[in-house]
Amino acid sequence: MHPAPSVIVFTTLSGAGFGLLAFLALGLLPVYGVQAFLIWGLGYGLAVIGLLASTFHLGNPQRAWRAFTQWRTSWLSREGWAAVAALLLLAPVALAAIFGGGLPPFFGLVGAAFCLATVIATSMIYTQLKTVPRWNFWATPALFLAFAATGGAIMTGQALMAAVLCALLAVLMIAAFKLGDQRFGEVGASMGSATGLGSVGKVRVLAQPHTGPNYLMKEMIHVVGRKHAATLRRIAVTLAAILPGLMLLFMPPHPFVLAVIAAIHLMGAFAARWLFFAEAEHVVGLYYGQR
């Protein structure tokens, strides 16, 4: 799949943002006043920038409001509702933290639940696609949740929890890479089944239907060099999980250090998310003899 910057920014930042908001909502970082303003602002900022980025992916963003109508069937619609609900529900919690005032933990709990729901809904947009076998299994929601939790834990300074989450994230990332590599084969789609000509013999492309590019090829067929991908995978796991995990264990949880760790983690997350798209092979590529 084409690794479009808009969707990479969207999923990475909104994931981290809602992770952070969830941790804040659960009251794991008891800060108030200006500090609260900054950290809640960061959470809202990441989430909103991420959501806004997603609209750059749209052909007609002015109609984006229509995306709220199909929550009964569409994960994208559900994601929209969950995100808005989370942001609205957490507003009093954030305001209470900034301006003082007590709100029962219940509010935070519900808000956190919607943050979680948002991340799950985002992941399900991809997980639901049978056409992209690499996405279409449990690892996708697990990874999205792990990224959100790890990001949230780091940014809220939960050093030990964050370190543990980093370890979990590393395991999940490696598992997703390895298991993902086998997914296309497991699904069983082939040029033979795509064309139905497999029963005649071995199928190969003689001539493409068009010598120029088209939307399908630009959007669904993105070939990453094997060596290049392996290097990027190592970089992604190192930056997103291993390095932050080690830093969390061995460096003081000073806000500045945490900010550096968070930045490194996010860089890793971007790399991982780039790979998430770029390595994902859509079955339509079979018609073009390319994956």
Place this chain on the structure above:
Amino acid sequence: MTYQQPKLDTSPKISDEVRKTTCYMCACRCGINVHLKSGKISYIEGNRDHPVNKGVLCAKGSSGIMQVTAPSRLRAPLRRVGPRGSGAFEEISWEEALQTAVSWLKPLRETAPEKLAFFTGRDQSQSFTSFWAQGFGTPNYAAHGGFCSVNMAAGGIYTMGGAFWEFGQPDWDRAKLFILFGVAEDHDSNPIKIGIGKLKARGSRVIGVNPIRTGYNGVADDWYGITPGTDGLLILSLIHELLKAGKIDLDYLARFTNAPCLVDEAEGPGRGLLLRDKDGKLLVIDKKTGKPAPFDKKGVQPDLGATHKGARTVFQHLAERYLSDEYAPEAVAERTGIPAARIKGLAAEIARAAFDEPVVLDQEWTDFRGDTHSQMVGRPVAFHSMRGVSAHSNGFQTCRALHLLQILIGSVETPGGFRFKPPYPKPPEAHPKPHCGFNPGTPLNGPHLGFVHGPDDLALNPDGSPARIDKAFTWENPMSAHGLMHMVIPNAHAGDPYKIDTMLLYMANMSWNSSMNTRAVMEMLTDKDADGDYKIPRIIYSDAYASEMVAYADLILPDTTYLERHDCISLLDRPICEAEAAADAIRWPVIEPDREVRGFQSVLVELGNRLKLPGFVDEEGKAKYRDYADYMVNHERRPGVGPLMGWRGNGDQTGRGAPNPDQLQRYIDNGGFAIAHIPDEAQFFKPWNMAYQDWAVELGLYDKPQPYLFSIYSEPMQRFRLAAEGHGERQPPEHLRERVRTTMDPLPIWYEPFGDSAGADYPVHALTQRPMAMYHSWGSQNAWLRQIHGHNPLYVPTKIWEANGFQDGDWARVTSPSGEITVPVAHMAALNENTIWTWNAIGKRKGAWALDPDAPEATKGFLLNHLIHELLPEKGDGMRWSNSDPITGQAAWFDLRVRIEKAGPPEESQPAFPSIPSPVPSAKRNRP
């Protein structure tokens, strides 16, 4: 909640108006419905009522709207202001353009009309353009048949009075076995596709004989991946097998062919000619009497096995020849690349379908001998052939061989076999002979092109030198019925046989894909003599689009697109008839041009008027025709017979009748065409069927019945052979004597294509064909079609692919005896193992056709033409031999032999040429 969905208007208005005219995206000439919204073309679809396409339309036709809006359309007359080839032009008015043309042409006509060479390319108005040229008085006129298909046309007409493509078609509704020969999938494309669809729907068997298994060969039930240039050998081997097994239609041969005619074997000037009576009628031996009788005598039963005074029948000669072991499958297997068992299998399939499953129609008919037949019995094996078999130096004889095969099994003009389309059948005797008698200020002494019957008909000056600039109808190519367009520029440049002054070209992309040896042609067009004058002094060119040729002309007369013009697809020319009916059609301006352009034919009318050409002005010098539309209605070629057959006289006459001023409106009202159905009893056996002959006379196809025998044995060829053996006054030059003697065999032969003499250094055959979605070079300017075919790979068979270690994305250097190209390759397994091929005319010169200079057509696309020379490599005999068929002069494109090797990827396909400035503004980036 119940399911909700948007309310949809499922009956929107389609358009304001539908105008029905004729497509011009290839030679099919399908009927089209042009929809207009607010005066603009909105949609084009096939016309269901039309005899050619019956509603369907190909990719090109359906993209016609992009052709009519192409940014490459020329906008106004142009005068060259820079050096030739520089592309520097200024726009001028039509008046200035016409005056310029007249100022060049008038003096020529008055002093030396032969110094005008008028050649047309994809012209569909040849009966008109030739009429104009005849009036001008130049012998130098032809269309593009010489580099396209003359072997196919002439081979068929000399053998059986008709050929494939526009001349005839398989009986799609009754054939049980269909065998398609030859590379290329362009001509007659929609009718063939419709036909294949019919065969497939009925479960008939389709076999392809073609080095390349694309398109029609892809859907074929079986495929023979033959070595290029050996089709004739395969066919003669099939004939060998069928003869041996006695699987031939003896009754058909005896009645309808010259098989029972007697070959004079007495030494002398008549040796090898057929015996005739004192009236010149062919003689046969009547079985009933054992005595000679004219072939068409009532009740005569010709005897195939007779001998008469030492003369044996053609049948005995042919049987003796083809039963020879040299045609045994085992003997030809290696050369053709088809195993002997496969050849035998194919012969057996033909025999089974022809003789075990005859088609019998309970339809009475009467033949020319007065014999009435209660049924029509047919051999349901239909053959068809594409250009591939004919574009070889042995193509004429190969086409003859294929027709011989059809005739031997009795499948021509019989149900289930091959059927002629009116005005065919038409034997060579019914066609004009070539004429070349020119004198200043007078018209030519007759039509330029035609069919020679012996050396006396050649277009030679009294001193034996060629009368025509292209050397058509000379000893080098005696039967060049379509002229030799590909030799015009080389000969004019060399001043051989003489210099010309002005070249007038129409729709002929000679500086690119329509020439062999493209680079050299560009040089010839720009070459100057010692005085600094161009060797070809003046070039006038008419085209609708900014083709590569525009830059090489001095005066451009911009043509309209096909929806902005009048045209007639006439019975005088290559009409749109089907086997069941005669039909012709018109084009008319369904929209008006938005530019300063004029239909070329109307411009010719105007030039004819200004030059006061006979046929265009009356005795007082007054113009007879206002424009081409006027000519279409009011011109009479013979009294009562004009370009269009429909609604003549008062509108109630078909074929014959006085001009009718309402004729065009009647055509328009009828969807742009007229049709006249052939009566049921006249549907088959047309050359011998009196009902058909009478119908044809009534329609005006000819003026008296002309039944004839198929010429299995070609007397015109034997006459040339006799000359080569020293008989007669007109003698071939010594260097051609032996070639004329061997190649002009009156019975079909096979000989190695001349290209094979390139030798072991060039072991690979290289071919081109057009994709079905592109025709000529026009498609590249079409925003839709160029997305389908924006560049062309060179397809390489597995053996060569693996031997060179090719990978996807690789490039190869391809070398022929005359050139070298470096191009992208692609793998194809379903391909003759010694053949490479590519799509033709996708490659474009940078700057042409209003494409960006970095268009893939110019950077990755390529032409094979750079590898092909109009002459064969030097043999060391001091002569340069033409790379063409020695009988017809057809350009032997497919003789090409090359070698191929891997090459590092260049920046773009090689050879690359500098960009030519576009004569039109560059295109808008996106559409709509």
Place this chain on the structure above:
Amino acid sequence: MTALPPPSAKKLGLVIDLDTCVGCHACVTACKGWNDQGYGVPLSDQNAYGSEPSGTFLNRVHSYEVQPDQGPAQVINFPRSCLHCENAPCVTVCPTGASYKRAEDGIVLVNEDACIGCGLCAWACPYGARELDQAAGVMKKCTLCVDRIYNENLPEEDRQPACVRTCPAGARHFGDLGDPDSDVSKLVAERGGYDLMPEMDTKPVNKYLPPRPKGPEQQVDILAPLLDVKTTGFAGWLDRILEKI
């Protein structure tokens, strides 16, 4: 509406005969031409006369080479467009309800006024049937010419998709695949029509007819040497063959 309607009795679709398709691309441009001026926004082209021309098409024709275990490689042309799946994943993923399946005949359509151009439906389609128009930013797909097949402004015989009407070889058939007695259903039954990528569980309505087996005919030797030339010489052959008249 993004939920799929209850399965309709009428299932309009195409049957494509791979034994007959010659790969001419007629259906491709007829479709382009009709839909450029028909349902919804035009089908735009980018860089139309430049280096990488690219436009929206609703129907594409591939050419495959298939190498059987025995015999030479075959070339099979393969038109590809929307299959109007019964279990259409492109419909259920749509966040706006723009993508929908018609309850009455099963045609899958995009209501362009509601399409935000997110592209998710194209991602969900295994068959590459949807292309996002780059000028209008809305998703385009085969409408089965819904503006033709019921169009009372067209003569009855023309009420079929543009691709079917134009196909010169007659390789495309249109009809009701929900009716077992329809011509298309019978064709599918006779010729073994099949689904593309059944493992995607989309239940396509459109069916493909496989190419018939290719190769030499099974035959008895009809050319058995009834007339052996060698043993009797040419004269003997001639006598015997002429007796046959």
